Amino acid sequence: MMFRAKKICFFYICVIYVLVSYFSAYARLEDRTLGIIKIPNEGCPVILAPGQTFKVTSEQKGELFLIDNENQILSLTAQWESLTSNLWEALVTLIGKGIKEGPYSLQIITETKTKDINPRSVWVQNSFKEFYTFAHISDIHIRSNDPDDEQTSTFQEIIEKLNRCDAHFILITGDLTHDATMEQWGMFLKILNQCKKPTFVCAGNHDRNKDNYENMFHTSTYAFRYGKDGYIVYDTKEYRVADSRGEQDTLLYRYSRELKSSRWMFGITHRYEFTMGIRAQIILFVDDPIDFILYGHTHRENTKEESILPWGKTHVYVVPAGKDGYYRIYDVGEGGILPRPIQNIKDHN
Amino acid sequence: MEKVNLFILVYFILLCLINSIANAEEVPDGQIAYLSGEDVDTLHVHILDLQSKTEKTISKASHHGAPVWSPDGKSIAFSAKTDKGLSIFIHNYETDECHALNHQYSWNDNPSWSANGKCIAYTSCEKGLVDQKVAVYELENNKEEFWGGEKVSSILTPVWFPKLDILNAMNATVSQVTYTEGFDIHKFFDEGYSTGVLIGVAVFPLESKRLTTELVIFSKSQATPLPKELMLESTRFEELNPQVSPKGSSLVFETNESGDREIYYLGRKGISNISNHHSADWNPVWSPSGEWVAFESFRHGRRGIYRVFPETARVFPFVVSADFDCWNPTWSPNSEWICFVSNQTGTPQLYLKNITGEKIIPLTNSAVNLAPNWRPKAK
Numbered sequence: 137m138m139f140r141a142k143k144i145c146f147f148y149i150c151v152i153y154v155l156v157s158y159f160s161a162y163a164r165l166e167d168r169t170l171g172i173i174k175i176p177n178e179g180c181p182v183i184l185a186p187g188q189t190f191k192v193t194s195e196q197k198g199e200l201f202l203i204d205n206e207n208q209i210l211s212l213t214a215q216w217e218s219l220t221s222n223l224w225e226a227l228v229t230l231i232g233k234g235i236k237e238g239p240y241s242l243q244i245i246t247e248t249k250t251k252d253i254n255p256r257s258v259w260v261q262n263s264f265k266e267f268y269t270f271a272h273i274s275d276i277h278i279r280s281n282d283p284d285d286e287q288t289s290t291f292q293e294i295i296e297k298l299n300r301c302d303a304h305f306i307l308i309t310g311d312l313t314h315d316a317t318m319e320q321w322g323m324f325l326k327i328l329n330q331c332k333k334p335t336f337v338c339a340g341n342h343d344r345n346k347d348n349y350e351n352m353f354h355t356s357t358y359a360f361r362y363g364k365d366g367y368i369v370y371d372t373k374e375y376r377v378a379d380s381r382g383e384q385d386t387l388l389y390r391y392s393r394e395l396k397s398s399r400w401m402f403g404i405t406h407r408y409e410f411t412m413g414i415r416a417q418i419i420l421f422v423d424d425p426i427d428f429i430l431y432g433h434t435h436r437e438n439t440k441e442e443s444i445l446p447w448g449k450t451h452v453y454v455v456p457a458g459k460d461g462y463y464r465i466y467d468v469g470e471g472g473i474l475p476r477p478i479q480n481i482k483d484h485n
Numbered sequence: 486m487e488k489v490n491l492f493i494l495v496y497f498i499l500l501c502l503i504n505s506i507a508n509a510e511e512v513p514d515g516q517i518a519y520l521s522g523e524d525v526d527t528l529h530v531h532i533l534d535l536q537s538k539t540e541k542t543i544s545k546a547s548h549h550g551a552p553v554w555s556p557d558g559k560s561i562a563f564s565a566k567t568d569k570g571l572s573i574f575i576h577n578y579e580t581d582e583c584h585a586l587n588h589q590y591s592w593n594d595n596p597s598w599s600a601n602g603k604c605i606a607y608t609s610c611e612k613g614l615v616d617q618k619v620a621v622y623e624l625e626n627n628k629e630e631f632w633g634g635e636k637v638s639s640i641l642t643p644v645w646f647p648k649l650d651i652l653n654a655m656n657a658t659v660s661q662v663t664y665t666e667g668f669d670i671h672k673f674f675d676e677g678y679s680t681g682v683l684i685g686v687a688v689f690p691l692e693s694k695r696l697t698t699e700l701v702i703f704s705k706s707q708a709t710p711l712p713k714e715l716m717l718e719s720t721r722f723e724e725l726n727p728q729v730s731p732k733g734s735s736l737v738f739e740t741n742e743s744g745d746r747e748i749y750y751l752g753r754k755g756i757s758n759i760s761n762h763h764s765a766d767w768n769p770v771w772s773p774s775g776e777w778v779a780f781e782s783f784r785h786g787r788r789g790i791y792r793v794f795p796e797t798a799r800v801f802p803f804v805v806s807a808d809f810d811c812w813n814p815t816w817s818p819n820s821e822w823i824c825f826v827s828n829q830t831g832t833p834q835l836y837l838k839n840i841t842g843e844k845i846i847p848l849t850n851s852a853v854n855l856a857p858n859w860r861p862k863a864k
Contacts, residue, residue, distance in 0.1 A: 220809050221831025347524055381520070381551060381855045383828060386788045386810050389765055393783075410688075414641055414725070415767075422723050423741050423765070448695030 163241075163253050168322045169351040172196055172252035173244050174223065178328055179337035179353040180369075183259040183305065183362060186235050190258070192226040193219070193354065198246035200228060202258055204238060230260065237261055239332070259305075259334045264363030267469040271303035271333075274406070274432020275311040275457035277342065278327075281319040287459045292327050293481040294463050299332045303465055305362065306333050309432045309455070310340025310371075310406030316348045325352070336360070339371045340406035340433065357384050359391035365468065366395025368426065369404040372412050388419045392426070400472065401426040403450070407433030410446060417447065425449035428473050432457065437478055512536065512837065512846060513822050516578075516860040517815070518552035518561050519835060523852045530563050532578065532860075533848060535837075543576050545583045550594055551856035555602045558860045562596035562605055573607050573622070578860075586622050589629060593620065599681050600647040606632070606683055608640060619643045619685060619703065632683065633703035636665065639688040640701065642726070646682045648733030649674065652702065654753045665709040676704035684727045684736065698723045700738060715756065717742045717749070726768060730775045737769040737778050737795065748780050750795045759798040760791075768812070772820040773861065777840075779803065779814040779823060790814045790825055792840065804838055804845065811836075813855065818862040824848065826855055 165171050175193040176182045182190040192200060200212040214226035240258040245251050276291045298306055313320035328335055339349045339356040349356060356371035368391045395401055403426045420426050430453045438454035445452055453475055456462040461481040467474040514536045522528040530543040530552045546565035553562045561576045570591030576583040588609060596607045609620035616638045618631045664670060687701040700711045717740060727738040735752035748760035748769045760766035764783040771778055777792045789805030804811045809829035816823055821840055826833050835848040835857050
């Protein structure tokens, strides 16, 4: 009798272990770097409506699944293609009229039965509206893995505020950490994952510590569409490496062409200075000028004189530092972008 | 019967030998300087000998910029990080001596050798590359001077004219040529013949306060935009990347005059669009023979390398793929090979291809390799 009870108990422990590990334990590696699935992830998610397609970049091929907050699993059909960089890319079409709105974790089960899961990486919306809102934070400067640290608690409060606001997604424009150590990245991700809206991040000058940023989010240059609008996210980097020696200019040109048909085109980066690579400036602000650029870095709002880039066609919106509690919400519609006043977590409303 | 068997055996051995010779990677001789590192923040200049496959690394200072060979192939100039900012370093290829130039300003970048190898021009400024001036350094006298006078600021990437042929031709083409107010063309040519002339891209604000770029020629004390009678209407368009032909008889540059980035050719017969495609065409590089211009284009989707014969504007694809990008072409001294960067294995690596061949020969296989520059043959 005793032996049978032990057996049943062991069986249930096994079932619970399998379930827990199935749904949670595979999110990123132990050091919080990305596992098998590289894109999408919590800092570079996809937002799409049923019937639309998205791309998955992965170290291995496999079966893909979406898992919602109630652990309902939806199997995806993927067309895999080998990339030149020892990676695989899957083209996935989101089929299913009944799929509910909200965040999904993306799971892969590879041919060798290895699992990986990226939480908060796929967001489903039934449709995209003409008019929508987004929030902008910058310069968080997480300094440690201590949750009581001032920067950490301020970031947490901003996320709590934004969870209650009407923004459809959140842009976080660099200096996410202060020294880009793995402890700081771990704390940043922990708070980021408390956000109930899609979060798009880009790298700042403080986030450059070996290739830690790439290990966390895979790429610092990417683009996405939200409804009719296009967003190009890129890393200003140092002016020395922002020139045409590297690969970023290729991506910037390609993205600006792909998103040319957008109603509005946004540039999302950490900073703008005239000293950044001239080729990147020519692509983004001269030949096919983007309409709006959003960034941080200066820890202050832009002045009226700074409200348009010196090339004359791109409007500028700079948000003061998130470490000081600042954030901003923007309304986007047919008339363009309408920034609401800059807010602080200490504000009462 | 035995004779027949022997004949067949010899035939097959010969066939294999011929086949293996034909397939052997026939690599030209020469040296290529380039940037290599674990990531873009740890780049150092390396020099690869193509025949022996041996490599030298210049370890002095950090954050090296793109290497540029002197015309005689004896030295390499590059910028690198110092305590104050960026300095131009000169590395002697034969003795391995490497030293920094003495600068007045902290930030110095984009070195360009004069045709006789005695001077180096570069951009120079006090802080962060705003309001860049062009400095010219006389190597024999260790003397740095700022060129172009006070009227032009924020110059990008100066390039020397090896000869003044094209400038003479321009001056002679039209009787009424408009230069900047106060510009003395006779003094300009006097200075040009004694110390040389440079061309660069000036970034300056228009009356509407909008920035634009314009091609500017400058001597020791004077600067002027290229005469508007010979150029496109430059205030409406942004020019970039002027490259003077090896003989100094023509130049190519980029402009967005056609609505997208195109390569234009300015010669004795006037100005013409030589790339002409609705995708971007940029980064023109003259072959040492002066017959061809290699450039990068997105006309087949990915960034690829093409070559054009400027006289007829006939464009030939050089290395183009639907799966990867290729950029930064540098010609061999005999103009028969091009070394370039490609991300076909996922990271930027150097490759080599003959202009009439099909085979792409990989040269590097480490983390990040960029900005190749082929050592010229001493004249």
